[in-house]
Amino acid sequence: NAGVTQTPKFQVLKTGQSMTLQCAQDMNHNSMYWYRQDPGMGLRLIYYSASEGTTDKGEVPNGYNVSRLNKREFSLRLESAAPSQTSVYFCASNRAPGEQYFGPGTRLTVT
Amino acid sequence: DAKTTQPTSMDCAEGRAANLPCNHSTISGNEYVYWYRQIHSQGPQYIIHGLKNNETNEMASLIITEDRKSSTLILPHATLRDTAVYYCIVSDGGSNYKLTFGKGTLLTVNP
Numbered sequence: 001n002a003g004v005t006q007t008p009k010f011q012v013l014k015t016g017q018s019m020t021l022q023c024a025q026d027m028n029h030n031s032m033y034w035y036r037q038d039p040g041m042g043l044r045l046i047y048y049s050a051s052e053g054t055t056d057k058g059e060v061p062n063g064y065n066v067s068r069l070n071k072r073e074f075s076l077r078l079e080s081a082a083p084s085q086t087s088v089y090f091c092a093s094n095r096a097p098g099e100q101y102f103g104p105g106t107r108l109t110v111t
Numbered sequence: 112d113a114k115t116t117q118p119t120s121m122d123c124a125e126g127r128a129a130n131l132p133c134n135h136s137t138i139s140g141n142e143y144v145y146w147y148r149q150i151h152s153q154g155p156q157y158i159i160h161g162l163k164n165n166e167t168n169e170m171a172s173l174i175i176t177e178d179r180k181s182s183t184l185i186l187p188h189a190t191l192r193d194t195a196v197y198y199c200i201v202s203d204g205g206s207n208y209k210l211t212f213g214k215g216t217l218l219t220v221n222p
Contacts, residue, residue: 004154033209035212041214042198042212042214043212044212045209045210045211058209090154090155092154092155097143097202098143098145098160098200098202099157099160100155100157100210101157102154102155102156103154104153104154105153105154
């Protein structure tokens with residue numbers, strides 16, 4: 001099992017550009033999550049998907065959209081990137097209540 | 112979910128036990144205590160969780176006080192690779208299993 005994979009690993013965007021962060025899991029988990037982590041901070045939940053076809057906002061959803069394409073894949077889209085969205089983005093899936101498995105992260109810089 | 116309090120940082124000698132405390136005095140009866148860690152630049156990693164009984168797995172032991180207001184994560188023989196930020200999280204597993212990460216404890220294992 002590859003677990004949770006994320007692409008790309010690194011990305012630099014200019015202000016106003018758009019991009020999609022991809023996440024996939026091969027563990028047949030129902031719930032998936034997107035977090036962001038800023039320097040010296042804990043993780044903050046952006047969006048989550050409890051099951052295929054459903055998505056809900058987390059703590060910091062503004063400026064982002066998500067798509068739960070199927071059970072395996074959960075993508076995060078930045079429509080018009082801003083410097084405040086410079087962060088490390090982590091995707092996770094949920095094996096059991098509270099037991100989440102995380103991907104390696106995408107390091108995004110917006111200039 | 113109940114709030115947790117952890118020390119900002121701790122040191123431990125290699126080969127010794129690392130005991131990481133967490134205070135969660137407002138924990139509710141149906142809330143679990145979860146521990147995660149994040150090694151530098153990697154995604155968080157689930158370690159262990161418990162409700163009221165002590166728990167042990169291949170990574171660590173979790174000791175929860177009888178009144179459940181605090182807990183201790185024990186790494187029995189710390190190695191340099193255990194240097195990481197350790198997060199204590201309290202959650203009832205509801206709300207689609209969302210977790211709230213604080214700033215955690217930076218454990219530094221010294222040779």
